[in-house]
Amino acid sequence: MPSQHQLRRRSAATTPLLLGLLLLTFVLVALGLGDRAIARMAAETLIRVTMVVGFWIFVGNSGVVSFGHAAFGCIGAYVSAWLTLNPAMKAALLPGLPEGLAAADWPVLPAAIAGGLAAAVIALLTGAAILRLSGIAASIATFAFLAMVNTIWANWTPVTGGTSSVVGLDRYITPWVALGWAFAAILVAALHAHSASGLALRATREDEVAAAASGIDRYRHRLLAYTLSGFFCGIGGALMGHFIGVINPDGFYLGLTFLMLAMLVIGGVGSLSGAVVGVLALSIAVEGLVRLEKGIAVGATTFALPPGSQEIILAVAMILILIFRPAGLMAGREVMLPARWVARRGT
Amino acid sequence: MSKLGVFDLAVRYGKLTAISDLSLSVAEGERVFISGPNGAGKSSLLSAIAGAVRAAHGRIEMDGEILSGLGVEGIARRGLSMVPEGRRIFAGLTVQENLMVGAGMRRDRSAIGDDLETVFAAFPILRERARSSAGALSGGQQQMLAIGRAIMTNPKVMLVDEPSLGLAPKVVDEVYDRLCQLQELRGLTLVIVEQSSARAARVGGRMLLMRAGRIVGDGDAADFAARDLLTEAYFGGAA
Numbered sequence: 001m002p003s004q005h006q007l008r009r010r011s012a013a014t015t016p017l018l019l020g021l022l023l024l025t026f027v028l029v030a031l032g033l034g035d036r037a038i039a040r041m042a043a044e045t046l047i048r049v050t051m052v053v054g055f056w057i058f059v060g061n062s063g064v065v066s067f068g069h070a071a072f073g074c075i076g077a078y079v080s081a082w083l084t085l086n087p088a089m090k091a092a093l094l095p096g097l098p099e100g101l102a103a104a105d106w107p108v109l110p111a112a113i114a115g116g117l118a119a120a121v122i123a124l125l126t127g128a129a130i131l132r133l134s135g136i137a138a139s140i141a142t143f144a145f146l147a148m149v150n151t152i153w154a155n156w157t158p159v160t161g162g163t164s165s166v167v168g169l170d171r172y173i174t175p176w177v178a179l180g181w182a183f184a185a186i187l188v189a190a191l192h193a194h195s196a197s198g199l200a201l202r203a204t205r206e207d208e209v210a211a212a213a214s215g216i217d218r219y220r221h222r223l224l225a226y227t228l229s230g231f232f233c234g235i236g237g238a239l240m241g242h243f244i245g246v247i248n249p250d251g252f253y254l255g256l257t258f259l260m261l262a263m264l265v266i267g268g269v270g271s272l273s274g275a276v277v278g279v280l281a282l283s284i285a286v287e288g289l290v291r292l293e294k295g296i297a298v299g300a301t302t303f304a305l306p307p308g309s310q311e312i313i314l315a316v317a318m319i320l321i322l323i324f325r326p327a328g329l330m331a332g333r334e335v336m337l338p339a340r341w342v343a344r345r346g347t
Numbered sequence: 348m349s350k351l352g353v354f355d356l357a358v359r360y361g362k363l364t365a366i367s368d369l370s371l372s373v374a375e376g377e378r379v380f381i382s383g384p385n386g387a388g389k390s391s392l393l394s395a396i397a398g399a400v401r402a403a404h405g406r407i408e409m410d411g412e413i414l415s416g417l418g419v420e421g422i423a424r425r426g427l428s429m430v431p432e433g434r435r436i437f438a439g440l441t442v443q444e445n446l447m448v449g450a451g452m453r454r455d456r457s458a459i460g461d462d463l464e465t466v467f468a469a470f471p472i473l474r475e476r477a478r479s480s481a482g483a484l485s486g487g488q489q490q491m492l493a494i495g496r497a498i499m500t501n502p503k504v505m506l507v508d509e510p511s512l513g514l515a516p517k518v519v520d521e522v523y524d525r526l527c528q529l530q531e532l533r534g535l536t537l538v539i540v541e542q543s544s545a546r547a548a549r550v551g552g553r554m555l556l557m558r559a560g561r562i563v564g565d566g567d568a569a570d571f572a573a574r575d576l577l578t579e580a581y582f583g584g585a586a
Contacts, residue, residue, distance in 0.1 A: 196447075196451045199440075199444060199447060199448055199451065200448060200451050202437070202439070202440060202444075203437045203440065203445075203448040203451075205439070206436075206437035206438055206439050206440060207435045207436070207437055207438075209399060209419070209431050209435060210431055210435040210436065210437065210493070210496075211437075211448070212399070212418070212419035212420045212423070213397065213399075213419055213423055213428060213429045213430075213431060213497070214420075214423060214428075214448050214449045214451065214452070214496060214497075214499075214500055215420050215423035215424045215428075215449075215451070215452035215500055216420055216448070216451065216452065217420050218420075270439070332439075
C-alpha cells in the first residue's frame with residue numbers, strides 16, 4: 001500500500017493533467033462552434049494562459065506582486081520578431097539591428113524559445129537587483145522596470161522601430177500551438193511549485209522570519225522563480241506577436257499589465273488552477289462583452305453597449321471579486337482527483 | 348569549551364539600548380531558561396544570537412566559530428535554530444509542508460524520513476493533521492508544529508522564545524514534556540525564554556535572570572523560588 005504522503009503526491013500530480021484536459025476541451029468546443037472569431041479568441045486565450053501561468057510562478061509562490069512582467073512579454077516578442085522577420089524587410093524597417101540579427105532567418109520554434117530565454121536572462125539580471133528589496137518596495141521596482149523597458153523600446157527606433165509598429169511577423173499561431181505552450185507552462189509551474197525551492201518560496205510568503213529561521217535563503221528562491229517566470233512571459237509575448245502579426249511597445253505596457261493582474265486576481269493568486277481559471281473566465285467574458293458592444297440585432301432594432309463599457313464592466317467585476325471573494329474564484333484550491341480515487345487506480 | 352558563547356554583547360534599536368555588556372556561556376546539552384520582566388531584553392538576546400537582530404557590539408560563537416554576520420539563514424544552516432515568539436508557522440501550508448520546509452536546506456536527505464518520524468512520535472497530533480492547513484491548528488498544536496519544524500532542521504542548539512505564551516497551563520505542560528523528551532533524544536542544547544520562573548523551576552534547568560539588558564542572576568531554576576532574586580529583578584532591588 002502506498003503511504004498517505006505518496007497518495008497525496010500522486011493526487012497533486014493530477015492537477016496539471018486536469019488543467020490540460022480543461023484547456024483541450026476549451027479548444028475542441030471553440031473549434032467545434034465553427035466560428036473563426038471564436039477560434040481566434042481560443043488561441044489568444046491560450047497565449048494568455050501561457051503568460052499568466054508564467055506570471056503566477058513568481059507572484060503566486062512569492063506573494064510579491066509584480067507590475068513588470070508585461071516587459072518580459074515585450075522582450076520575447078521583439079526577439080522572436082528580430083530572428084524570424086525577412087532580412088530584406090528588416091534592412092528597411094530596422095536599419096540599426098546588429099549584423100547577426102539583421103541576417104537571421106530562424107524557424108519560428110527556436111525563435112520563440114530564444115525570445116523566452118532572452119526574457120529569462122533579463123529577469124535574472126534585473127531580479128538580482130530588484131528582489132533584494134522586500135514587499136512593496138520590490139513591487140514598485142518592478143513597475144519602474146516596466147517603464148524603463150517601455151521607454152527604451154519606444155525610443156530606440158533603429159532597432160525596435162520605436163512607437164511605429166513592426167509588421168509582417170509570420171502568423172503561425174493556431175489554437176493547437178498555443179495549447180502546447182500553455183500546457184508546457186502549466187507543467188513547469190506545477191513541477192516548480194512542488195519542488196523544494198517552490199515550497200521554500202511559499203514559506204517565505206507566509207512568514208519571512210520563520211522561513212529564515214528554517215535556513216531559507218529567500219533571495220535565491222525568489223530569483224529562480226522570477227527567472228522561470230520571465231521565460232514563460234517571454235514565450236507568451238513571442239506567441240502574441242506571431243498571433244497578431246504586428247507588435248508595438250505599447251501592446252506590452254499598462255493595458256497588458258492590468259489584464260494579467262485582473263486575470264490572476266479573479267481566478268485567485270493562491271493556486272495554479274486559479275491562474276488558469278481566471279484567464280478562461282475573463283477571456284470568455286471579454287469576448288461576450290465585445291460582441292455586445294458591436295450590437296445584437298433583435299428584429300429591426302440593434303441593442304449595443306456603448307463603446308468602452310467592456311473595460312468598465314471588467315474593472316467593476318474585479319472590484320466585486322475583491323470585495324466578495326478576495327481569494328478569487330478558486331480561493332487557493334487546486335483542481336485534483338481525490339487521493340482515494342488515485343489509490344484505487346494506482347495500485 | 349562551551350557550546351554557545353556570548354561575549355560583551357550590546358544590542359541597540361536606534362538610541363534605545365536593549366542589551367549592554369552581556370556575556371554568557373552555555374554548555375553542550377544544557378537547558379537554560381531566560382527569565383525577567385517585560386523589556387528586560389530576553390527576546391532581543393535570542394534574536395541577536397539567531398542573527399535576526401544585528402549586534403551593535405560583541406560577538407557570538409557556537410563551537411568556537413563566530414556566528415556574527417552570517418544572517419538568520421546562514422546561522423540556521425550551521426545548526427542553530429530559533430522557534431520565534433508567537434508560533435510563527437506557515438499558516439497557508441499544510442502541517443507536513445511546514446515540517447518539510449524545515450528540512451529543505453539539509454544535505455543528509457536520507458535522515459529526513461527518520462526525523463519526520465521522530466517529530467510525529469513526539470507530537471502524534473501532527474501526524475493526524477499532517478494534510479490539513481497549519482492555520483487550522485489550535486494554539487498549542489501550532490507551538491508543537493513550530494518546535495517540530497525547528498527539529499527538522501537538525502539543530503545542535505535550539506532557541507525557543509516564550510513557548511508558553513497564550514497557552515492553557517495543561518497545554519504548556521505537554522509542550523515542555525515533549526520539548527524535554529526531544530532534547531534528551533537529540534542531545535540538544537536548549538535556550539528558552541520563559542516568563543514564569545515557577546514553570547522553569549518545575550521543568551528544571553539553569554536559569555538566567557535579566558533586567559534592563561543585563562544578566563542579574565544565574566543559577567539553578569529551583570533555587571530561584573527560595574531566594575528573592577526574582578523580586579529584585581522585577582522591582583529593582585539591589586541585584
